[in-house]
Amino acid sequence: MSVDHPPGLDLDRLRALLDRERPGLVTGPLTGRLIEGGRSNLTYALCDGTSKWVVRRPPLGHVLATAHDMKREHRVISALHPTGVPVPRPVLLCENPEAAQVLGAPFYVMEFVEGTPYRTAEQLAPLGAERTRNAVLSLVDTLVELHAVDPAEVGLADFGRPEGFLDRQLRRWGKQLDASRNRELAGIDELHAALGRSLPASPAPAVVHGDYRLDNVLIGEDDEIKAILDWEMSTLGDPLTDLGLLVMYSRPLELPDSPISTTATAAGHPSPEELIERYAARSGRDVSAVSWYTAFAWFKLAVILEGIHYRYTQGQTVGRGFDRIGELVPVFIDHGLTTLQEG
Structure with a gap:
């Protein structure tokens, strides 16, 4: 339900800002609601x-702008919107000091x-097996479209540091693990x-x-991807990390009543092998090291x-559900080890 002033x-x-910066955009009283999830x-x-719009902002009370960089999210969707990659049309970015007053x-909007x-x-x-299959395959096809974009052509040549990307990622998540150690994890x-x-090349x-x-x-x-959301972790780097994560999420956890949701068990959901083959065929990339990327995804999620x-x-x-998160960690570790050994 909409409310007059949801927290944050x-x-x-906001209406005053939009009227000033985008005159005529808003034509009636604004209502807003927090989108869960x-x-x-x-x-x-x-x-x-x-008309409808979406507002993205950092968590309430959070002061580490580098961890919740609105300018970065706005920049990447602004760069990708003119391409074939489905992203929402950006409307407005508001930064400090003006943002602090609003x-x-x-x-951003x-x-x-x-x-x-x-x-x-x-x-x-409710979609049924055929539509579920089409939707997940469309997910792969859209990932291929994203990875086909030339970063320099859309103004994203300096969006990240691709040299040594995998090594930095591995060290970063190792440090994250060290920061939350309070028990033995075999x-x-x-x-x-x-x-x-x-480390693959x-x-x-x-x-x-x-x-x-x-x-x-x-x-x-129509079972097509209308928009890719949540760009807060986007960067310029190794595209196969996206594939590895997608493959990881496509393997059933086989845990009853798991607090971690998954769509992998849905009727018609393509197998990980199908997703890998489709990505390889459509992107032309060598995916022979996909087991490493999938094992890395298991490790990252375990951390x-x-x-x-x-x-x-x-x-x-x-x-609710946080009391059972701890029991999932060894499962993710085991999957990571198994995946790496099988690769």
């Missing part, structure tokens, strides 16, 4: 009775795109070390989404989950 969104000040940055839907933090983010196999079930150091010993750099999966895109009624578990043990989480 001052509609009066985001893990980090806050997302709101705006409506004036006729919402208390930097933010973009168009509202109609579509559904499918987070679970149960949500996909195999995680072995997995980290094995990944470091077998990266292909030519591309725009990397960083968290590419089915619930970070909007699917239309993320361990961080959540650590915060839970410190009493710093709010909501």
Whole structure:
């Protein structure tokens, strides 16, 4: 339901800014609501009775702009919007000091795109097997489109540091692990070390989404991708990291009542092997090292989950399901080790 002033969104000040910067855009009283499901940055839907938009801003009270860089998100969708990659049309970026007077933090506004983010196999079930298959294959095809964009041609040549990308990623997530260690985790150091010993040679750099999966895109009624969302982890780097993460999310966890949602068990969902073959055929890239990238994805998610578990043990989480996150971490570690060995 819409509310007059959801937390973190001052509609009066936002309306005044939009009227000044985009005169005529808003034609009626604004209402807004928080869109649930985001893990980090806050997302709101705006409506004036006729048109809809979306506002993205950092979490309430967060002061580390480098971790929630609105300018970076706005920049990448602005660069990609004229291409064939489906992203929302950017409307307005508001940075400090003006942003502090409007919402208390930097933010941007973009168009509202109609579509559904499918987070679970149960949500996909009404589509049926054929439509589910089409939607997931469309996910692969859209990833190929993204990775085909020449960063220099769209003004993103300096969007990241592709040299040494995989090594930096591995070291970064190793440091994240060290920051949340408060128990023994069998195999995680072995997995980290094995990944470091077998770093593959990266292909030519591309725009990397960083968290590419089915619930970070909007699917239309024609089973096509209408928009890729949540660009907060995007950079210029090794495109196969996106493929590895997508493959990881396409393998069933085989855990009853898991607090981590997955669509992999939905009827008609293509196998990981099909996704890899389709990406290879359509992109022309060598995917022979995909096992490394998938194992790295298992490692990265294990570290993320361990961080959540650590915060839970410190009493710093709010909501349900956090008490079971810790038991998932060894499962992700085992999958990572197995994947690397099989590769």
